[in-house]
Amino acid sequence: MSAARTVPQRLQQRAQFQALLRGPALVHTAHFALHGLATAGLKGSRGRPLFTGPGPWLGAVVPKRWARRAVTRNTLKRQIAAAAAEWPLPPGAWLVRLRRAFAPAEYPSATSAALRHAVRAELRELLGVRLPQWLASGRRLPSALDGSGTAGVARADARRTASSARAALERGEVA
Numbered sequence: 215m216s217a218a219r220t221v222p223q224r225l226q227q228r229a230q231f232q233a234l235l236r237g238p239a240l241v242h243t244a245h246f247a248l249h250g251l252a253t254a255g256l257k258g259s260r261g262r263p264l265f266t267g268p269g270p271w272l273g274a275v276v277p278k279r280w281a282r283r284a285v286t287r288n289t290l291k292r293q294i295a296a297a298a299a300e301w302p303l304p305p306g307a308w309l310v311r312l313r314r315a316f317a318p319a320e321y322p323s324a325t326s327a328a329l330r331h332a333v334r335a336e337l338r339e340l341l342g343v344r345l346p347q348w349l350a351s352g353r354r355l356p357s358a359l360d361g362s363g364t365a366g367v368a369r370a371d372a373r374r375t376a377s378s379a380r381a382a383l384e385r386g387e388v389a
Contacts, residue, residue, distance in 0.1 A: 222298050225273030225307065229258045230265070234273065234309040237356050241344040243336045245316060248345060249309040252357040270303035272310070280315040286324035290333060297337035303345075306355045310340070 225231055233256060239247035253265035265271055274294040276287040294310045321329040 220269050220302065222270040222272035222303055222308070223267065225271055225309065227264070230271070230307065231273055231275065231309065233264060234307055239311070241340060241348050242313065243340050243344070245312060245314045245336055246340050247311045247313045248340055249311065250355050251307045252355040253305070253307050254357065256357065265307055268305060270305055271307040272298050272303065273308070275309060275311040277312060280312045283324050289325055289330070293330060293333045293337060297334060297341055301338070301341040303341070304349065
């Protein structure tokens, strides 16, 4: 009997997407980039956890700039979700971002079998080959609290405090 696969929870809040997009892509292919973040201890602006519950979280960003038609964007998002089900993600938050358009001359139809096969092959490369290689290299997912690759909440608070202290000093409020 095969092992049970966990279906990733969907990223839905803007803060979740922003937390992932602050850092650089961990791995990428010709058309896609994969961002990742450890979810433990991440809190939003109101002190609530950004990610409630264990397991993988998945989001997709398919900008209109790279996929003009809504049917294309939706097809790509469905392919990303199906690929994540086929190649299970480790615990953490993951964001697949389209970073370049598929050539419209080569794939004129948004729902063509050729486009779906090309997208699936590239997602297999991203999630099934490059991500496991990246994880096997001994690297760990960045977290917003350790400052490794992301602008953490603690650093943002420190910057705000420093800038407000500087402003108070300039106004002559601090002795």
